[in-house]
Amino acid sequence: MRLAVFGSPVAHSLSPRIHGLFARQCGLQVDYRAIEASAATFAGLVRTLAEQGARGCNVTVPFKQAAWELAARSSEEATRARAANTLVFEPDGTWYADNTDGPGLVDDLAARPGCRLAGARICLLGAGGAAAGILGALLRVRPARVVIANRTLERARQLAERHADLGTLDTCSPVEIGARAPFELLINSTSAGHDGVAPALAPEWLAPSGLCYDLNYGSAAEPLRLACERLGIAYSDGLGMLVGQAARSFQLWTGQRPDAAAVLADLRRQH
Ligand SMILES: NC(=O)c1ccc[n+]([C@@H]2O[C@H](COP(=O)([O-])OP(=O)(O)OC[C@H]3O[C@@H](n4cnc5c(N)ncnc54)[C@H](OP(=O)(O)O)[C@@H]3O)[C@@H](O)[C@H]2O)c1
Structure with missing residues (x-):
């Protein structure tokens, strides 16, 4: 399953590592990359990812509002926040926005x-x-x-x-x-x-x-x-929140709820 996180700066994001650990827990093959974007390139890069068959993406600062605006449908959480940290690319080609923070x-x-x-x-x-x-x-x-x-x-x-x-x-x-x-x-x-x-x-x-x-x-x-x-x-x-929001996003894409506590303990051991 192809996934990504968009942001700027995004190179130091822990999300690829967190989702890699979730994937291992759940026995799934996941290719999750961090992609640097700008205001000018963000929408196009997300579209390219969707066209490549990805299941969705995370979005971090400063593109959360732009992500919400791109989606055809959004959860109440994202609508109230006017911002999304998660996009799901639906099989019918539409995008669903949620905010799992x-x-x-x-x-x-x-x-x-x-x-x-x-x-x-x-x-x-x-x-x-x-x-x-x-x-x-x-x-x-x-x-x-x-x-x-x-x-x-x-x-x-x-x-x-x-x-x-x-x-x-x-x-x-x-x-x-x-x-x-x-x-x-x-x-x-x-x-x-x-x-x-x-x-x-x-x-x-x-x-x-x-x-x-x-x-x-x-x-x-x-x-x-x-x-x-x-x-x-x-x-x-807020490391626990970071892992918690990631677990909710992972569930939206895969239908499986990973063990966030185990991944948090793993990250804490190394930080
Ligand atoms: N743990 C997680 O998963 C997670 C998720 C999301 C965000 N975060 C963290 O949350 C923080 C906020 O992110 P954001 O997206 O809300 O940023 P933002 O939209 O830029 O908002 C920044 C907020 O901080 C206030 N602020 C900035 N500098 C300040 C200062 N010197 N003294 C007092 N208030 C100050 C701003 O007040 P004004 O309105 O007066 O400018 C505003 O309320 C970031 O550090 C981010 O890393 C963590």
């Missing part, structure tokens, strides 16, 4: 002993593409409320408006988080870690046994991981 995050959180999302108070830091991709799935597990805190408040408000029918949502700027605390779960979806910066954080924002979950992983996760360590806050990076 949110379910991947929820799967990873649900696998943690003692982590209860139903009824939890959640603060979502950031209102960019990743926040849009996870908000619908978060609200579907019925938290008590979700507060979206973003540097650009208007972006948080627009995201909240698109999801207002799914649950109790509030928005604020990061300096106002303290007035809305405490939270059982603080999710960092900002890209600040890529610049070596951790978003501002205070221990009193977290309820006792609260968790700070960072969508970042690898070196981009280091600033917040170190800040949490310093402040005595429980922390998780």
Whole structure:
């Protein structure tokens, strides 16, 4: 089965390795490649892949919105996010778009002993593409409320408006988080870690046994991981979400649900 991930930059993507491990688990032959694209070449490269008989592809930054716009049909998750991380090339020649980031995050959180999302108070830091991709799935597990805190408040408000029918949502700027605390779960979806910066954080924002979950992983996760360590806050990076979203994509293409926990353990051993 032919598959790929499109992005820019994409050379360091872990997706080929993750899907290779899934394929081995499931006894499937999979040729999964990372393909560098630009705004000018993205649509054409996806079309070529589909014409070559591929089953689908993953799409990462900065093409998730373009991927959603290319598809004839899309899941509710992708429609709300206005972005897709997965395309399925259907046998009739049409393309189906889904966004598995949110379910991947929820799967990873649900696998943690003692982590209860139903009824939890959640603060979502950031209102960019990743926040849009996870908000619908978060609200579907019925938290008590979700507060979206973003540097650009208007972006948080627009995201909240698109999801207002799914649950109790509030928005604020990061300096106002303290007035809305405490939270059982603080999710960092900002890209600040890529610049070596951790978003501002205070221990009193977290309820006792609260968790700070960072969508970042690898070196981009280091600033917040170190800040949490310093402040005595429980922390998780987003590697489990990466594997979780990949497992959901793999299932869409193959009909088989791989063992994400085994692949995550494998990656952690080597990082
Ligand atoms: N684990 C996974 O599977 C997974 C999946 C998807 C994404 N991610 C990670 O999630 C992160 C966000 O991706 P994205 O696609 O949402 O990016 P994006 O669309 O560019 O959004 C970036 C967000 O970060 C905020 N931000 C950037 N620099 C900041 C700073 N110095 N201080 C405070 N806020 C800052 C932006 O605020 P403004 O709106 O004010 O600019 C915006 O809310 C990336 O680091 C990405 O690697 C991980």
